[in-house]
Amino acid sequence: MSETAQNKSDDDANLNFEDALRRLEDIVRKLESGDVPLDQSIALYEQGEKLRGLCQKRLEDAQAKIEKITLDRDGKAQGVTAFDAD
Known part of the structure; x- marks a missing residue:
């Protein structure tokens, strides 16, 4: 991998979701x-796989942060539980 491609990969690791998706x-x-x-297609494919x-x-990190609000019988918030991916 060239030094420029390596620097690009290092920069990609710091992107937020929206910027990574755009790239x-x-x-x-x-x-x-x-x-x-x-040759450029192969390099782009490799970069795309990393992105x-x-x-x-x-997305997985965001999903792990989602909490589900539990309600009591009257429909009032009773508490929160961690997101369940079932």
């Missing part, structure tokens, strides 16, 4: 255009 969408558009040379993983991690 991933840009990569997909470039790859779908078919105008990118093979996809980052987006997945950000």
Whole structure:
């Protein structure tokens, strides 16, 4: 991996979800255009995979923070429980 590509990967790790998704969408558009040379396509694909993983991690982290409010029989808030992904 070139030094520039390594720096790009390091920068990607610090992106928030929206910026990572935007960058991933840009990569997909470039790859779908078919105008990118093979070597560059491979590098873009690898970067896209890292961004996809980052987006997945950000979503999982957000999901873990969601709390479900439990209600009593009268419909009043009784407490909160951790998000259950069932």
